[in-house]
Amino acid sequence: MDLRLTEEQQLLRQAVREFAEAEIRPHVMAWDEAQAFSMDLLPKLAALGLMGIQVPESWGGSDMSAVAYCICIEELARVDPSIALSVAAHNGLCVAHLRVFGNEQQRQEFLPPLTAGRHLGAWGLTEASSGSDAAAMRTLAVQDGGNWILNGSKQFITHGRIGGTMVVMAVTDRAPGKVGHSAFVIPHGHPGMTAGKKENKLGMRASDTSEVIFQDCKVPAAAMLGKPGEGFQQAMRILDAGRIGIAALAVGLAQGAYEAARRYALERRQFSRPIAEFQAIRWKLADMATRIEAARLLTYRAAWLRDQKAERTSTESSIAKLYASEIAVRAAEECVQIHGGYGFVKDYPAEKFFRDVKLCTIGEGTSEIQRLLIGRQLIGR
Secondary structure (H helix, E strand, O other): OOOOOOHHHHHHHHHHHHHHHHHHHHHHHHHHHHOOOOOOOHHHHOOOOOOOOOOOOHHOOOOOHHHHHHHHHHHHHHOHHHHHHHHHHHHHHHHHHHHHHHHHHHHEEEHHHHHHHOOEEEOOOOOOOOOHHHHHOOOOEEEEEEEEEEEEEEEEEEOOOEEEEEEEEEEOOOOOOOOOOEEEEHHHHHHHOEEEOOOOOOOOOOOOOEEEEEEEEEEEHEEEOOOOOOOHHHHHHHEEEEEEEHHHHHHHHHHHEEEHHHHHHHHHHOOOHHHHHHHHHHHHHHHHHHHHHHHHHHHHHHHHHOOOOOOOOOOHHHOOOOHHHHHHHHHHHHHHHHHHHHHHHHOOOOHHHHHHHHHOOOOOOOOHHHHHHHHHHHHOO
């Protein structure tokens, strides 16, 4: 494994970084205060190829590698983790599910509008009573002739109110001891599917999160992705890859926090010299930089394995997600600490990184779930 980025990957990093600095940074706090994702950003993201990063060109995508995907998410998160989260959820969940498990007709119908930035994708697994225990979901799909009728609700859905296409998991077989879940693709505004409560979040506030309610929502049999009963395993495979994206997001957030802390430490003077000259601050910066580089390498390794068509990357994905998310929390905390009182006010980026970062240890599998998954692999279960 060559750890050096290719010239193409370096150019990609530069392009996404310049885009984030020009199109996102000036609006970060305004979008955060408004708790709204700017839909005006979609065609700009699409023009850079960021709405279908790993989708083949035949369906309108950019056909990039998994490592390139990590670079894109990392560079967006370095400036605004909220936007990176939306792009990661769109690409790594909804679009990925359609790309991997959709049939040709479903891909041709749904992927081009998503990759062109005409609308966002949403993905529905979590429910109020089934978070980490995803198999305990209650949303039910009952067959009715050539249709399926869905009833239930999904919780904490990224783009639940503004997503144009949603992939949703529902129970189709309630036989005891059987995980009979299936996946369906449903366009926004379909009769019987409505957005519920919009969440008022601690962080990642520019990324829309809400409840989605299904009430006698009738969809045709052609809306099912794959075969009946395959939905849960499909979801677990999507999460395997999706966790690499969240790891990249955490790396980017940590990098942004580190850069903000370093910049402030070089500018802030106390006792007649920059605080960066004090050993206590230098050691904080050194520890941050070391942990970030380790997290980046773990993340790129997991992505590289996917590019090599490794059969499963569950352990590597979980290790990368666990470590990157937890060191990002440390980096954001140290960023606030180095800023001192200024780290507690919105005039500086430290407090937003601090608010945003905690979701990295919760979304797409908590740190506890990652340790559970890693532990199972270690003992061969």
